[in-house]
Amino acid sequence: MGALQNEPKKADLQLTAVLYALSDETRLQIVQSLAKTPEIACSYFDIHMPKSSLSHHFRVLRTSGVITTRKKGTALLNRLRREDLSERFPGVLESVLAASTAMSRRR
Amino acid sequence: MGALQNEPKKADLQLTAVLYALSDETRLQIVQSLAKTPEIACSYFDIHMPKSSLSHHFRVLRTSGVITTRKKGTALLNRLRREDLSERFPGVLESVLAASTAMSRRR
DNA sequence: ACTATGGTTCGAGTATATTCGAACTAAGGA
DNA sequence: TCCTTAGTTCGAATATACTCGAACCATAGT
Numbered sequence: 001m002g003a004l005q006n007e008p009k010k011a012d013l014q015l016t017a018v019l020y021a022l023s024d025e026t027r028l029q030i031v032q033s034l035a036k037t038p039e040i041a042c043s044y045f046d047i048h049m050p051k052s053s054l055s056h057h058f059r060v061l062r063t064s065g066v067i068t069t070r071k072k073g074t075a076l077l078n079r080l081r082r083e084d085l086s087e088r089f090p091g092v093l094e095s096v097l098a099a100s101t102a103m104s105r106r107r
Numbered sequence: 108m109g110a111l112q113n114e115p116k117k118a119d120l121q122l123t124a125v126l127y128a129l130s131d132e133t134r135l136q137i138v139q140s141l142a143k144t145p146e147i148a149c150s151y152f153d154i155h156m157p158k159s160s161l162s163h164h165f166r167v168l169r170t171s172g173v174i175t176t177r178k179k180g181t182a183l184l185n186r187l188r189r190e191d192l193s194e195r196f197p198g199v200l201e202s203v204l205a206a207s208t209a210m211s212r213r214r
Numbered sequence: 215a216c217t218a219t220g221g222t223t224c225g226a227g228t229a230t231a232t233t234c235g236a237a238c239t240a241a242g243g244a
Numbered sequence: 245t246c247c248t249t250a251g252t253t254c255g256a257a258t259a260t261a262c263t264c265g266a267a268c269c270a271t272a273g274t
Contacts, residue, residue: 180242
C-alpha cells in the first residue's frame, strides 16, 4: 500500500500527465523495457542511478497512470497499463513506444 | 528572424521535447486550434493570458518542433509541422490530437 | 531474533519552468 | 513622421522537478 494507491483510475487518467511522464529519457527507457516484458521489478533495470532517483521516476510513471505496480514478496512488479491507456488515449502509448524504440535503435 | 530560427530541422526533432511541449494544457489548446486551421496568428487565440506568457508557450512549441512560424506583415503565422512529425514519430501527434479533442469535448 | 533485499519516504540542494510586467522591435497605416 | 499592432526579449519572482544520501519499512531467509 502507499505507493500503489497513487495510481489513478482509468477514468481519471490525464493526457497531459501521461505525456509529461513520457517526456523524459530515463522514464521512456523504463517504459521501453516494460513493453518487452509483462512484469519487471524495479531492480531489474540496468539504469545506473541511485535507487531513490529511480524510485522517483517510477512514481511519476505510476501517478500519471502509465504503469501499475503490485507487490510480489519483497519486490514490486511493474506493468504497463496498455489497455487502460489505449482505451482512453488510443494510439498514444503505441506510437510513442514505436517512435522511441526506433530512435534508440538508430543510435 | 530570431524566434523563427530556433526551429529544429526534421532530423533533429526530439521525441522527449515534443512530448514535453504537448504535456501542457495551454499548449495543447494551441495545438488543437492549429489543427483546425492551416495557419493562425498568435493573437488569434481566445486564451486569456498576458502576451509574454503566450509567447513563452509558442516558443516551447516552436523550439520542440511542434509548430513552425513565418512572418506575414506584422503578424506571425503559426502552422503545425504535421508532415515532419508524422514522418519522424508516426501517429504521435495524430493520436494526441484525437485524445485531446475527445477530452475537451467531454467537459 | 537477526540480517539482507528491495524498495519507499524525507529533506535539502540544485536546476529548470512558468508567470508576468516592462521595455523593445519590426511592419503597416494615417 | 508618428502611432498602432503584433509579437519578442529581459529580468525577477515563484513554482515545480530532479538528484541523491540517509533513514525507514516490509518481507523472506537463516
